[in-house]
Amino acid sequence: MIFPRELLRGILYDTYPLSEETWHTHQFMFIKQHAFRLLKPGGVLTFCNLTSWGELLKTKYTNDEKMFEETQLPHLLEVGFKKDNISTELVPMQPPPECRYYAHKFMIAPTVIKA
Numbered sequence: 001m002i003f004p005r006e007l008l009r010g011i012l013y014d015t016y017p018l019s020e021e022t023w024h025t026h027q028f029m030f031i032k033q034h035a036f037r038l039l040k041p042g043g044v045l046t047f048c049n050l051t052s053w054g055e056l057l058k059t060k061y062t063n064d065e066k067m068f069e070e071t072q073l074p075h076l077l078e079v080g081f082k083k084d085n086i087s088t089e090l091v092p093m094q095p096p097p098e099c100r101y102y103a104h105k106f107m108i109a110p111t112v113i114k115a
Contacts, residue, residue, distance in 0.1 A: 006040040013047035024052040028075045036079045036114065045081075045112040054102035064090055064108040076112055085113040 013035065017026045027049050035045050053067065061067035068088055076086060090106040097103075 003038055005037050006043075008038045008043055009040055010044045011035050011039065011046070013045070017049070017051060024049070024056070024071070031075065032079050036081065039114040041114055043114045045114070046110055047112075048107070048109070050102045050107060053108070054104065057104055064088075064104075064106060068108050068110065072110070080114075081112050082115050085115055087111050 013027055013030055015026070017023045022029070027047050031045070031047070039045060053064075056067050056071065057064065061070075065088060073083070073086065077083060087110070089109045089111070091109045092105060093107050094105070095102050
């Protein structure tokens with residue numbers, strides 16, 4: 001089923017990757033294929049990929065904002081979102097010690113508004 005363009009005022013995308021190959025990129029497939037098309041002007045997208053972000057923060061980055069700017073922002077701009085309409089907030093969190101994919105005290109929460 002194909003939903004009509006500009007149907008939604010908001011999308012929360014939070015899911016677990018289905019394969020090792022899409023671990024860091026699965027959110028972009030959804031955003032490119034569906035989210036931008038489905039959002040009304042003024043509509044809000046927020047998304048999360050803690051499995052990927054947790055690994056990136058353990059192995060490559062020490063700063064959430066830098067990680068987001070280098071690994072997420074280019075994909076959002078490529079789809080058509082405008083940089084001035086993309087903001088982030090660091091949200092405090094306390095994952096349990098046994099959590100295998102995220103062990104950080106904050107997570108980055110993007111707010112992406114379609115112009």
